[in-house]
Amino acid sequence: MAEIRLQGITKIFDKKVRAVDEVDLTIADREFMVLLGPSGCGKTTLMRMIAGLEYPEHGRVSIGNRDVTDLPPRRRDISMVFQSYAVFPHLTVFDNVAFGLRMKNIAKAEIKRRVEGAAELVQLGPYLERYPAQLSGGQRQRVAVARAIVMEPAVLLMDEPLSNLDALLRLNFRAELKRLVGELKTTTIYVTHDQVEAMSLGDRIAVMREGRIVQCGTPMEIYDRPANRFVGGFIGSPPMNFLSGRIERSNGHLQVGLGDQMLTVPATLGGRTAGEVLVGIRAENIEAEAAPAEGAIAARTEVVEPLGSHLLVTAAVGDQKLKIQARTDFPARPDAPLWLRPEPDKLRWFDPESGQEIDAR
């Protein structure tokens, strides 16, 4: 059992910068948790505190019901894949992978067995006698992963492990990593700024901003119901569209006005009946029509980007821009009018001041 519990973790740099601010997070045994956020959000610092490479000013870290807050990394039963790989250049692949086992004085025969097993898992079998300088970037990355998994740790930490690979390798290795960690069933924490990686790998994602966790949930929850404007804008490509509107009441029904057009809204808007509101909708949840239709909003086409599987259309409603995913056979032309029909149950509502989601369900 290796549940990780973080309680009130705070890290302050230079006596004033709160890199991590009162973070509470519980990661279940065998869970794959992704820490996601833009650079400088504190995700790497949070992971380093779990590793024991940094110590928090306040708060406790426990792994498997054991308080490890004040223990050095080697007493925490963790292992880590570094962003730079940090594969020792003076050691062969075998010796790199065996490094941690040797530090634990494990018998030679068992080291050999386990190193060869781990190397097999990441397809490094034929390269055990090579030095890292004789390997490609992708292979060095595998050495770093093998060195971490061979320890059979309670917790596996990965700090942006794919960010130094080129795009194609990253795509392949992502899936391989998912399979591997799925087989190992080790509690894993994975730091990334890449929302696609986060979506694809995580059982749950903790989205961080300015040292705090702003939302934590399954990838689909976070994608579908972002807790605030920041999360909606950060997750998804293209990011969620946001349009500002005005809540109006006509014939006893609530409506939201976008310029001079009206958008039908759910029965309640978190109790709001007037004022500004931010409407969030994802590009794939808007149906584009070439002709006026009942309940559709008139817009003007600005840019058409054919992306192979679909068209990405940038449209303007009044002076507000939004992106729409349209079928490739949609007759989109710059400057042509088009009509937009958002899926009503995919509309999300946010407070324009705080950016927080308004629960309209």
Add this chain to the structure above:
Amino acid sequence: MKGQRLGWAPYALLLPSLVFLAVFFAAPMVQAFGLAFQNDAGNWSLESWRTMFADAQFREALVTTLILIVILIPVQFVLAMAMALVINARLKWSGLWLYIYAIPLGISELAAGIIWFAIFTQQGWLNSILEGLGILDRPYIFLNYQNPAWLISAVVLAEAWRATSIIMIILVAGLQGIPRDFFEAADVFGATSWQKVRRVILPMLRPSVQVALILRTILAFQAFAVVIALAGGGLTVLSSEAYRWYSDYRDSHVAAAYAGFILMLSVVSTILFLWLLPVREEQQG
């Protein structure tokens, strides 16, 4: 830069240092070798070498020089490594430590010898302190030619104090070239501080270690001013023999033979270090 056409620019940039080296190093060196292999009449001869090897002081000078090296190099290396690690740990005030450690670098060899002479001499600081503490009731003569162990110890202390920071600076530069991730990886994968030094830092620092050892050994073969200042004639090393033959006996041929002998020892020790500590390209990051 590979494959780029640079024309004559690199050669022009190299020229001043090449001229300097040729005039002030290569030419005197060739001259010295010429002197060493000639007799007074100016004919080619091994006479100076025979005189040198047969000289009663030669053996003593060689043994003392080797003893100095055998004690100094490991002691200085361990000290320098410890100092370098303290600085690289980036603790509070580590910049201050660097300056404190580096102070002896600014002091000339002879001045360093005189400082330690002032400590060890009959009315020196060490005797004053020991008397003040009541440990001695009259001054002990440390620097006595009948007591070579003390003389060597004093020279080792003075040389270690004077030249350890040269090694340290080379090691600090090397350490700072190693990304911290490697040290952190060692921490994560269970290395204790000692294991980290032995298994990660020293191997990755090998190019710097090699340079530091070669440089320090060559300088130790040339040890002179500190020995003269502390021991006078009580202790002789190879370079003081070269000096003695040149200035006391006015025999520049034997003096040149000593110089040539020191050069050969330096070359042999350098080859030895290159062979013992090979820096293999595939093992470098």
